[in-house]
Amino acid sequence: xxxxxxxxxxxxxxxxxxxxxxxxxxxxxxxxxxxxxxxxxxxxxxxxxxxxxxxxxxxxxxxxxxxxxxxxxxxxxxxxxxxxxxxxxxxxxxxxxxxxxxxxxxxxxxxxxxxxxxxxxxxxxxxxxxxxxxxxxxxxxxxxxxxxxxxxxxxxxxxxxxxxxxxxxxxxxxxxxxxxxxxxxxxxxxxxxxxxxxxxxxxxxxxxxx
Numbered sequence: 001x002x003x004x005x006x007x008x009x010x011x012x013x014x015x016x017x018x019x020x021x022x023x024x025x026x027x028x029x030x031x032x033x034x035x036x037x038x039x040x041x042x043x044x045x046x047x048x049x050x051x052x053x054x055x056x057x058x059x060x061x062x063x064x065x066x067x068x069x070x071x072x073x074x075x076x077x078x079x080x081x082x083x084x085x086x087x088x089x090x091x092x093x094x095x096x097x098x099x100x101x102x103x104x105x106x107x108x109x110x111x112x113x114x115x116x117x118x119x120x121x122x123x124x125x126x127x128x129x130x131x132x133x134x135x136x137x138x139x140x141x142x143x144x145x146x147x148x149x150x151x152x153x154x155x156x157x158x159x160x161x162x163x164x165x166x167x168x169x170x171x172x173x174x175x176x177x178x179x180x181x182x183x184x185x186x187x188x189x190x191x192x193x194x195x196x197x198x199x200x201x202x203x204x205x206x207x208x209x210x
Contacts (some may be wrong), residue, residue, distance in 0.1 A: 049076070056172045056179055058096040060204050063134060064088045064127065066099055070106045071125055078110075079119040087126045093134050094204040098179060105184075109138050109197055113169065116142025116195065136199040137187065144191040155188060176201070 067088065073083045106125075113123050121141035128135045145153065156170040176184040182201040189195040 032167065043150040044078060056101055058098055058180070060094050061097040061099055062092040062095070063095045063201070064091075064093050065135075065137070066097065067106065067125060068102065070103045071110075073103075074107060074110045074123075078114055081120040082114055082117065083122045085122060085124040087124070089127060089129065091131060093127065095134060095201050096180070096204060097201075098175075101175045101179065103176050105199070106136075106138070108168045108172055113138070113140035113142055113195070116140055116144070118142075121194075132203055132205065133200050134203055136201070137196055138199070139194060141194040144193055144195055145186070145189040146191060150198045151184055154184075 020108075067086065071084055071086050078084075110123060113121075117123075117140055122139075124137075124139040126137040126139070128137075154169050154173045173184050174200055176182045180201055182199060184197065184199045187196040187198040
C-alpha cells in the first residue's frame, strides 16, 4: 500500500546511506548510544505514520517550541556545510497540532532542501503571524525547481529524484490541509537561487471559532 511505501521510505530517510550514518556516528560514538538512537527513531516513525488515516488528535502546542526542536534535530543530522537560520516570534504561538505528523512535514521539506543544496547552503525558517494564522516559510539556497515542474510537485508519484516514490510533498499537503486545516504552497522558486515553501496554520483562537 501507499502507507507501507511511505513507512518504508521514512525508515530509509533516517537509515538510508553512508552520509546519514556518518553524521550520526560522528555524534554517537558509543555503540549502545547508536542502538538506542535507532530504536528511538523507529519508535518515532511508527507513532507518526500510525496516525495517517486514523483522524489524528490535535493538541494545542507552542509552534515555536516545536520548530526549535525539529530544526535542532535536523541540524544535528545534516552535513556540516548546511547552515540553519531560524527566526521566531519572542512569544509562544499556540496552534492545534499533531506534533509527530507536523514535525515529519518540516523534516521532509528540510531533507529535500538539503538534497537540492547538494549538502552545502543555508536553510532558513521564518515564522510570522497575521489575522488569526501563522505562516512558516521554509527557505533554501538550492538549485530551485523548474517552472514546468512547479505545478506538479504536490502530485502523488511526482519526483525529481532517481530514488523514492514521490510521496513526500503529497503526504505533507495531506497532513497540513486535511488534518490541520491549513495550507502549504510553493511560494517561490528560481533556478540557481533557491526555493521557499510556505505553510499556513490557524492559531488556537481561530481554530476554536470553526
